[in-house]
Structure formats: structure tokens, C-alpha cells
Amino acid sequence: MRSLPNATGPLGAALCCMLLLSCVMFGTVAQALAVPRAVAGQTGEITISGVVIDENAAPLPGVNIRLANSGRGTSTDPDGEFSITISDESSRTLLFSFVGYKTVDRTFAENRRDIVVEMEVDETELSEVVVTGYGVKKTKTEIIGSVAEVSGEELQPMRPEGSFQSLLSGKVAGLNVSDPSGGNAGKPISVKIRGQGSLPGPGLRRSTSSQPLYILDGVPLYDIQSEQFNQAAGREELLNPLASLSADDIKSITVLKDASAAAIYGANAANGVILIETKEGQTEGVKVDARVSRGVSRPINEIKLLNTEQYTRLYQETLMNNGLSAEDAVQRVGNEDVYTDWDERLMRRAAFTETNLSISGGTDQISARVSLNYSDKETISRGNDFQKYGLRSRVGYSLRDILDVKLSTGITGIEKTSLGGFSNVPLPPNISPYEEDGSFNDNSIFRDRPNPLAVLEQNDNNHNSLSTTNSLNLTVEPVDNLRLRALGGIDYYQNRNFVYRSKKNATGNDSGGGLTIVNRQNRKWITNLTGNYSYTLEDAHAFSVLIGGEAQEKNTKVLRGSGTDFQSDELRVLQAAGNRTDRDAASSDDNVTTLSGFGELSYSYNGKFFTSLNIRRDASSIFGGDVRNANFASVGVSYVLTKEPFFEDLSFLNVLKLKSSFGSTGNSRIGSYAAKGLYSVSSQNTYAGEVGLVPSTPQNTRLTWEKNYKYNAGLDATLFGKLDVLVEYYRNDIVDAIASISIPQESGFTTGDVNAADMRNTGVEVTLGYSFFPEAGLNWDLDVNAATNRNVVTKLKLQDPQVSTVSGTGYKVGEDVRTIYGVKYAGVNPENGEALFELPDGTITEDYSVASRLENRQKIGDGNPNVYGGFTSTLSYKGLSLTVVGDYSFGSDILVSNLYATDGRQISFNNQSVDQLDRWQEPGDNTDVPRLSQDAEPYSVSDRYIYNLDYIKLGNVSLRYTLPSGLADRLNVKGASVFANCTNIGYIHFGDAPDDRNGAAEYRYRFPEAQTFTAGIDVTI
Secondary structure (H helix, E strand, O other), rough: OOOOOOOOOOOOHHHHHHHHHHHHHHHHHHHHHOOOOOOOOOOEEEEEEEEEOOOOOOEOOEEEEEEOOOOOOOOOOOOOOEEEEEOOOOOOOOEOOOOOOOOOEEEEEOOOEEEEEEEEOOOOOOOOEEOOOOOOOOEOOOOOOOEEEEHHHHHHHHHOOOOHHHHHOOOOOOOEEOOOOOOOOOOEEEEEEOOOOOOOOOOOOOOOOOOOEEEEEEEEOOOOOHHHOOOOHOOOOOOOHHHHOOOHHHHEEEEEEOOOOOOHHHHHHHOEEEEEEOOOOOEEEEEEEEEEEEEEEEEOOOEEEEEEEHHHHHHHHHHHHHOOOHHHHHHHHHHOOOOOOHHHHEEEEEEEEEEEEEEEEEEEEEEEEEEEEEEHHHHHHHOOOEEEEEEEEEEEEEOOOEEEEEEEEEEEEEEEEEOOOHHHHOOOOOOOOOOOOOOEEEOOOOOOOOOOHHHHHOEEEEEEEEEEEEEEEEEEEOOOOEEEEEEEEEEEEOOOOOOOEEEOOOOOOOOOOEEEEEEEEEEEEEEEEEEEEEEEEEOOOOEEEEEEEEEEEEEEEEEEEEEEOOOOOOOOOOHHOOOOHHHHEEEEEEEEEEEEEEEEEEEEEEEOOOEEEEEEEEEOOOOOOOHHEEEEEEEEEEEEEEHHHOOOOOOEEEEEEEEEEEEEEOOOOOOOOOOOOOOEEEEEEEOEEEEEEEEEEOOOOOOOEEEEEEEEEEEEEOOOOOOEEEEEEEEEOOOOOEEEOOHHHOOOOEEEEEEEEEEEEEEEEEEEEEEEEEOOOOEEEEEEEEEOOOEEEEEEOOOEEEOOOOOOEEEEOOOOOEEEEEEEEEEOOOOOOOEEEEEOOOEEEEEHHHHHHHOEEEEEEOOOOEEHHHHEEEEEEOEEEEEEEEEEEEOOEEOOOOHHHHOOOOOOOOOOOOHHHHHHOOOOOOOOOOOOOOOOOOOOEEEHHHHEEOOEEEEEEEEEEEEOOOHHHHHHOEEEEEEEEEEEEEEEEEEOOOOOOOOHHHOOOOOOOOOEEEEEEEOOO
16 A cells, blocks of 8 residues: 655644644653552452431432442342342442432442441432533533433444444434445445435535534534535545544544534534544553454355356347347357356455554643554455554643643544455356466456456555544633633544556556546634633522634645556556646635634523523625625523422432423535635636636525524433433424535536525434343343434425436425435236336336336335434443444335346346346246346336335444453453454344345445454453
């Protein structure tokens, strides 16, 4: 692989300074520490028993009692009593926890009976702190909006993945994760919160980003979607910038779903916000954590295709059906004694290695954590490999509760190859990749298609990316209750895509070989200032005011060069391109600036009634004229009913909170100059021999912000101290949704960006969590979530419905925005074997050209799931734990439009599905597989190729054993564990989908999903 790109100039200097500062501060921490190792604890088995009471001496049933640093535990009985035996290998500290009470820890050196543990009420009930907008931390009681948090520890069992986004699948109600690449490491991941929040582009055209806004330690991260259509990029393939973040560095992920939680982020929070906080250094001693894991992956299943005998027989039949004689057909088909298993040639069992090392330490004033990570992942398709190198540090300094400084720095390099061998698995089986002398067969044998094995050896398609995200956070508390905060951050992403097509194979022999290089550089800086003042009146009325301002600038530079006619594959540089007239170069420089002001007013009464008001005003350079500015706001209230006296007698009901919110958020992520009329310049655009400017995109001064008006209502409860219940209803009204649509060519353009439609998402989300603590010491935590979603287009601001003849997607009032429109397949005419189609009036026809007219297109599927969710189960006994994670989805379909290529329509170029063995062959045959034909319509956009995607997936099973503390001490380590896990265990399908989940993706000739087995070890010293 080629070397990683370098960050140079002022940016490189800034990064070097920040990394140097991190190292210096970490060195200061190390010098300040002198912490001796803890000695091994006492030995011998002891029994502890007693009763747990509250402040009024009333017994507390259902109190959770756990051994520190162990999975063992028990709970109090209905009388508040308990008994637990501690072995000589266990910790001697017991942790007593109960919802609404402060956790108590007690250490015992000998047998104790009839002890009394008194628990104190926690005035911040549900006191787990969650990071919300602009670094503000709130307890769960104080939170009004729809907020979900996933801790970094929850992500650890689910390894390995190319991006942490995949690890969120099934963890948060209403959050839907999908991988459009099918599992190709490093490729972009799709994450949607509460349905389709923006218009999907009809066919291959664009719309605003439907992805949430990602913020890492206060810095918004690079969003690739809005940049995918840059004309200068040409054939660029994009990587996922978020793949640069290692899950081992994540402390927590907070998902903001409604307006009360997300409106303070205004401009780009329409599809939710995902806040990522990285791990900090500990404040006592030094800790070194090391993890090494190895694994192997294999495809979940294989495409079932014909062997050579079957293929040649069907190919001959196809040619004869098209008028060739039997003799000519045999001669045309070619070899009948060669069999090449392309799946075996192009697929493989792939190896995986991941190594993580972190050093953490600190004092009362200074803390630091530095981590290194490396991963090397082969994929199951040859020619597609992924390597990642990462360094991240976080340093903190505090001075007497007056000053707090945090510096977060991370830099990651990624190397990836993308030669796409899997797409060639359906090649004809009677073709050998090699000549008799061992050289590669040329393209004439492959019927003008490239020999995939030659491509793997002779071509290049390499990605080299460098990304870094850095933030400096300064907080000052000059007087009590007033916190002034300043943040400065930069997110930088650079990608180099190097594509070489050798003249020795069909990818480049017509042009004498070709080379394309695309360099992309994205830089985003942000600075914001906030002031937060809190005040409590008469110990009952609490007020909090937050005001702030923010400035952001994003700059994207793209440079592309290409050339053809290379004399030698050894000189893969543009200077070696021999065809001077066919050289091509292009560049672009895009800039977007946003200025914002925002504020939040919060009030609570007696810890039971809470309300908040958010407001934000954004100005963006994307829009022009009177629509450059936009206002966003939200209001929310919540009421903790269990704080009222009339709930005191309901001892089983620990917490009951009602909440509701309404507000607006925005979306402008469509491109840097969506509203502007642009000109392009090219050597191909000449006038009188001179290069000239040509209008490339139309101006639309009326293009305005896409807004999302969100309503949320919910109920949050805890019962019996063990069962957590969260139920929420939401309605999101998207107004002035932006899309690029077809416009009359008389305008001089083919597409333009407009506010195309209004639509609505509604649904219900349910999250349940239950903890089991039997007397036997077996702990079982079970979390289940479910979400419904219904999307409907409420208004279309266009003259005609927008329906793509290629993908079947489109917009129609009253229908889901992801409805699939196409032709209804009506089976096969038993007399002649021709395919039949049903028109909207019920008429049956054999003419696909008539059935596929726009006016005859019908609803044939829906790409939006109606119900989806996930589940997590964790069983632990002593040092052994078993974690099972899964997800499910019901109500969605997929159009596999490329399936026709193996469905009897392109047999000269492709092997065929085994389904073709059931084809129509003679009059009277009753089958749904038409006769073989070379010149029949492909009818790719028909419900013959619609598949139902209802499934339940067992996504990850992880088994971990943690060594007892006594054994760890004898090994001179603080802790150690071994683990093994398996991803993509299996699927249960419903409906008429292929046998396995990735069957549909296989028919698209994209990556199949892989099943991965991993084993590793964690050590802490």
C-alpha cells in the first residue's frame, strides 16, 4: 500500500503542538505519581448477613448487592434481609444500590451477622449524569427531552466492527443502523433516528443529509453525504470518516432525539444529534490497559448458481429460443469441459487482528489518558482490505474548582483497498481465468469483461486517509454558580483515492491503461462561548440560564487528475500518461460559514417539576437573500409524580415521570452552494479556441431551510427497584424538505435544488430493562426496545410526482417517502412462456414497455420498516459473563433490481440462479419463471424482484472470564480477562426473503455479510 497523506502547513504545525502539549502534560502526570501496588487481600471464606433499611428504619426489599469488581451478587428479600458468602478469591467490598438511594459500600474482613445497612435518599433521584447540549450535564431526573445513553462498556463485547456506528444497532429505541455496503470495512454506515428525516434522492440524485449530527468532545464531525456530488471528484469512492474513532476510546454516546434535547444545536439537528465523549484519565495512580484480539470471518452463505453442464445447456436453449440452430448454439456457447468456481476463487476466510493500548493516570489536579490502537482486517472478498492506526489523548487540569482545562486530541490513518472481487462471482462457469501456460486469459474470452483475477493482480484501487479531531475546552467559575466556557476545535479529514486500470485487462486495454487520482481535503473549525448561571431560591425553586454564541467554517478542497496510454504498469504516475490530449484535471474549493446565537432557560420546583425553553438563531452562507437566517426553538415540561405524597403508599412504584416537548430543528446539509447559480470551467468548454465559463447549476433564491417540527410525549417509570420502563410517542413534521429534482431542459439545466415536499413521521418507542438477582448469585440484566414508525408525504410542492424509472423510488402525497413504485408481475403465460404484467385497471399484458410507463407504475413495496428494535441480555456468575445482542425489523421491502442479470436475461455474460432450472420450456408448463431469452425486456423494476426483509437477528454473542483478584495479584497484574465472541450468528426470516439476510445483498453483487469469530485477552497493570 502507498504511504498515508500528510497534514502540512499551519494545520500540521497546530496538530504537532497539540500532540506535544498532550505528551508534556502526561509526562507531568507521570512524574507526580508514586503509587505503590496494592497488596493481596486476606484469604478465607466469610459470610455476611443482615438487613437493609431506609432513613426511617423501614426495611428495603429488592436492594441490589454486588461484590465489587465481580459479577456476583444478591438482593434483599421482602423483609429487607440478605445473606451472601464471599470466597477467598473475591473482593471483600459489598456495594448496596437501590433506585432513589445513594450507593453504600462496606468492606468486611471476617464473618458478620445481623449487620444493619442504612441507605440515604438520593436527592437527585435517577442521578446518573448525562451530557446534553454544549457540555451541560444533567441528571436523568432533570432531563425533559428524549435522550438515550450508551456507555463505552456496553460497546466492548460487540467486536470487531469497522465503525462504532454498527455497534449501536439494537441498543437505542428508534435508532436504525444499516450498512449499504453489506459489510465492506471503512465504507459509510447509515444511521437514522425516528425514521426517514429527509427526502431520499429519486434515483441517483441528492437530497439533504438524512444522518444525525455527530459531535465528538464538542466538535461537529465531517459529514460526507453533502459532498458526494462534487463534480470535480469524478469517480471518487468515499470512506467513512467516523471509522477513525476506536470504540475503546469512547466513554459514552448520548443520542438526542426530540426538539427539547436537540434544538439548541439548531441548524443541522433535524435528524437528531449523537454526542460522543471520549475517555478521560483517572485521578489516582497509573493504569495501563492492553487488549489483543484475533479473529476470522466467513460469508454467511453462498449464491446458488449453475454448474457448467447446467449453464451450457441453458445457454444453448436461450440461443435456440432466439432463432439459432442447435449446431450454431453449441459452437457459440464454447467450452463444456471447464468448470470455474468463481466464488471459491474470489471469496475467502478472512483474518482480523486488533490491538489497543492505553495509559491513564493523574492527581487531584491533573489527569491524562493516551491510547494507541491498530487494526488489520481482511474482508471475505479478495482485494478488499482495511488497516487503521490511531493515537488519541485527553488531558485535564483543574484548579480549586475555579479553572478547568481539557485538551482532546486524536489522529488516525486508514489504508484500504477496494478491488471489488465479489461482483464477479456470477461470471460464466465455463471460462477459465488462465491460459494453458499459466498466464491470464484476455478479455475476449470474458466477452469484454475483465478477468477478475487479473484485476486483483494488475490494478490498484487504494484509499489513504488521515483524520484528526481536536478540541480545547476552558471552563472558569469566577463566582459561585456562574460557569464561563470557551471551546475551540478543528476537524480535519484528508483522503487520497488512487485508481489504476492496467492495459493488460479489460478495465484499461481500450485506453492503453488509465490512472485517476482524487485528493480530498476537508477542514472544519468551530469556536463557541457560553455562560451558564444557576440559582436556587428557598431550596425549592431552581433556575438555570445558558447563553452562547458560535462560529463555524467548513472548507472542502478536491483535486483530481487522470491520464491514459501508459507504456508500462511500473510507472503509475500521471507524468507517464502518453496520451497528452486525453489528460484531464479538475479542482474545486467549497466554503460554508455559519454564525449562531443560542440560549436555554431551565426551571425546576422542589425536584419534581421541570421546564425548559431553548432558542437558537442561525445564519448560513448556503442560502441567500432574506432566507439566510433561521430561528429554532423548543419548550418542554416534566413532572415526577412519585415526589408527591399521594404516591408514598405505592411502594412498588419507585419513580414515575411524565414529560412532553415541542420545538423545531433545521437541516441545511445539501452542499455548499445549493441556492447559488454556479459556473464551471473546463478545457472541453471552449469558444473561439478559448476556455470559457458555462452555467452548471441553476440559481434558486427561494431555496430555504429544511425544518423539522418535533412533538414528543413520554412516561418514565421504575417499578420494584428492578424494572425500568420508558414509553414515548413522537410526531415529526418536516417542512420544506430539500431535494434535487428534474427540471425542464428548456431552462438549460437538467436538475435543480428545491424545497420539494412536506412529510411526517409518527411512532411509539418502548424501552424495558429488568435486573434479576437470585440468591444463587447469578445476575441477569435484560434490556429490550421497540419502535414503530409511519412516514407519509403530506404535501408535494412540484407539478408532477417524482418517480425514478431506475430505482423505483419517488414522492407521492399520502404515501411513504420510501415507497417503491414499479410494475406488478403477474406470472408466466403457460402457452408461450412470456412474462405477464398487471396494469392498474387489472388488465394483463406481455408488453413491459407499456406496463412500465410512469402512469402505470404502482406501489410494489415499502423500504421503511414499521417496527424495529433490539435486545441485550447479560448473564454473569462470579467472573464469568455472557452477553447476547440482537435486533429485528418488520415491514420493509427491498427492490433487488439487478437480479434480472441472473434471472435468464443476461446468460451470455452471467451465470444464472438455480431457480432457472424451473423455467418455462414448453406449452402447458405452469411456473413463475419465464422462458429463456436474449432479447426480452429485463423488467428490473417489478415486484418479481421485491423481497420482504422481516427478520430477527442474533447479532453478537460474547463470553468473558475475569480472573479472580487473588489470582490476578499472584500474576502481578491489577486485572485480566479472556474473551471470545461471534458476530452475525444467524437470522430468522419471515415472508419470501432469501434464505439468509444477506441473500438480497448478494444478488446486488455487493458485499455479503460475514460471520466473525474473535478471541482475545484484556490485561490491566
